[in-house]
Amino acid sequence: MAPLEPWxxxxxxxxxxxxxxxxxxxxxxxxxxxxxxxxxxxxxxxxVSPSAQPDVYCAECHEEVTAAYPNALHNTQAGYxxxxxxxxxxxxxxxxxLNQMFNNHCSTCHTSCGECHVSQPKNVGGGLFTGHVFEKTxxxxxxxxxxxxxxxxxEFLGKNEGFPGDVHFxxxxxxxxxxxxxxxxxxxxxxxxxxxxxxxxxxxPQCIDCHEQVADGSDGIEMHAQHGDGAELTCQVCxxxxxxxxxxxHVAVSETSGNPYFETEATYMTFFIGRNPIxxxxxxxxxxxxxxxxxxxxxxxxxxxxxxxxxxxxPTWVYSTPHNIQRFTPQNSxxxxxxxxxxxxxxxxxxxxxEVNANQSVIVSAIPGPVEMFLSAMLQPADHAELVTNSCVTxxxxxxxxxxxxxxxxxxxxxxxxxxxxxxP
Amino acid sequence: xxxxxxxGILVVLGLILSACSTGTETQSATDVPTEMETVVVTxxxxxxxxxxxxxxxxxxxxARPEELDHEAESKGVG
Numbered sequence: 389m390a391p392l393e394p395w396x397x398x399x400x401x402x403x404x405x406x407x408x409x410x411x412x413x414x415x416x417x418x419x420x421x422x423x424x425x426x427x428x429x430x431x432x433x434x435x436v437s438p439s440a441q442p443d444v445y446c447a448e449c450h451e452e453v454t455a456a457y458p459n460a461l462h463n464t465q466a467g468y469x470x471x472x473x474x475x476x477x478x479x480x481x482x483x484x485x486l487n488q489m490f491n492n493h494c495s496t497c498h499t500s501c502g503e504c505h506v507s508q509p510k511n512v513g514g515g516l517f518t519g520h521v522f523e524k525t526x527x528x529x530x531x532x533x534x535x536x537x538x539x540x541x542x543e544f545l546g547k548n549e550g551f552p553g554d555v556h557f558x559x560x561x562x563x564x565x566x567x568x569x570x571x572x573x574x575x576x577x578x579x580x581x582x583x584x585x586x587x588x589x590x591x592x593p594q595c596i597d598c599h600e601q602v603a604d605g606s607d608g609i610e611m612h613a614q615h616g617d618g619a620e621l622t623c624q625v626c627x628x629x630x631x632x633x634x635x636x637x638h639v640a641v642s643e644t645s646g647n648p649y650f651e652t653e654a655t656y657m658t659f660f661i662g663r664n665p666i667x668x669x670x671x672x673x674x675x676x677x678x679x680x681x682x683x684x685x686x687x688x689x690x691x692x693x694x695x696x697x698x699x700x701x702x703p704t705w706v707y708s709t710p711h712n713i714q715r716f717t718p719q720n721s722x723x724x725x726x727x728x729x730x731x732x733x734x735x736x737x738x739x740x741x742x743e744v745n746a747n748q749s750v751i752v753s754a755i756p757g758p759v760e761m762f763l764s765a766m767l768q769p770a771d772h773a774e775l776v777t778n779s780c781v782t783x784x785x786x787x788x789x790x791x792x793x794x795x796x797x798x799x800x801x802x803x804x805x806x807x808x809x810x811x812x813p
Numbered sequence: 814x815x816x817x818x819x820x821g822i823l824v825v826l827g828l829i830l831s832a833c834s835t836g837t838e839t840q841s842a843t844d845v846p847t848e849m850e851t852v853v854v855t856x857x858x859x860x861x862x863x864x865x866x867x868x869x870x871x872x873x874x875x876a877r878p879e880e881l882d883h884e885a886e887s888k889g890v891g
Contacts, residue, residue, distance in 0.1 A: 394879055395873045414858060421862070650887045652889025655889065
């Protein structure tokens with residue numbers, strides 16, 4: 389997104405703006421200052437961003453949203469702190485240094501009402517969208533992807549060279565809020581339900597919100613009949629293409645200018661399927677696409693030693709939802725394009741040696757075998773549905789109660805793998 | 814907006830009072846709109862603000878050079 393000229397940022401479209409509800413207010417009612425022609429005097433004590441205080445300036449008309457927004461991730465940035473604190477180990481003595489780091493480098497991503505609805509985010513230089521006319525739906529490229537640009541934006545809009553944009557944009561011309569509705573972005577008034585991370589809770593939105601027939605395979609597509617229930621795969625496993633990963637981001641403050649800055653060592657395109665590191669009832673899939681995030685043990689070193697002393701607590705290849713969905717992808721072209729193809733799985737050899745421990749929860753130790761093996765796998769006895777334990781090896785490692793012993797060909801499989809092939813009747 | 818709301822409340826209050834009042838008091842009820850006008854007149858105007866901020870050339874002429882981008886010294890993808 390090209391930056392705006394200084395004059396352009398502040399130019400008001402008098403005719404258009406005054407015709408809107410917000411135009412019924414005087415400038416000074418929201419921005420303070422003084423109604424005089426001399427510039428400095430007019431701007432003295434001016435409130436540049438009224439919506440930074442939504443309870444003062446927005447709540448009178450937008451009560452519901454204003455009550456919820458304090459708990460929204462765009463406001464709390466809780467996702468940052470969830471990962472920072474986890475990798476730090478929540479060491480109280482480190483918090484001043486981490487706070488300083490956060491305030492210098494991360495807090496700029498905080499978003500006020502106005503930064504989505506009337507101007508470009510400050511983070512990307514600011515400036516009014518359309519002459520101060522408030523937009524109920526934020527303009528995608530000047531608002532959403534202005535911040536979420538280097539990964540989601542580039543993928544969605546097809547800006548990664550050689551890789552097409554997301555089919556939802558390319559063919560359906562959908563913008564972000566078609567899926568990510570205002571209510572999702574504005575948060576919840578119930579602080580107890582506030583998200584700690586964007587991946588907290590169940591997937592929302594879900595692909596099956598629109599593609600209902602995929603889940604039960606009633607669309608006639610055999611791969612959906614096999615995998616559409618989401619128990620094994622997220623939709624992106626089959627329908628994403630390569631997306632960007634990054635390595636080695638380090639943050640510091642410039643000795644020359646005193647401004648904060650960052651340096652990222654590498655950015656590259658990858659597509660790897662890893663094990664789901666946050667597998668739960670809400671997110672049951674066993675496999676998900678994983679993206680390398682640029683965290684390193686020394687990322688915050690400028691602010692103190694060992695600030696990421698619990699580095700291995702979270703993977704560096706993280707659960708990912710790439711926004712570059714295609715109907716046809718290399719991995720869904722045939723069963724064999726995925727089954728038995730080590731190239732597309734995050735196996736140990738693809739992980740940097742110093743990050744192996746951190747990525748134990750995502751590294752795929754045994755890639756799914758040929759389809760024939762799955763199809764010929766014996767079913768579980770029906771009464772296994774009543775078993776309390778889900779540990780297959782408890783009986784099948786030794787053949788307790790005459791149960792079939794796990795064959796040598798299965799030695800690389802984990803206990804959780806069994807039900808992938810041996811399903812209940 | 815708050816002031817408009819207050820003015821509206823005053824008008825309604827005036828109407829209620831006038832309904833309960835005697836003929837003599839009707840005179841004072843007519844004072845209420847006068848009060849409302851006073852409120853509107855003292856609301857902050859923005860003529861000078863708009864005069865400048867809708868004038869592209871004036872904004873170009875008076876714009877100050879912007880400070881260096883916050884993270885201009887950064888390298889790589891953020």
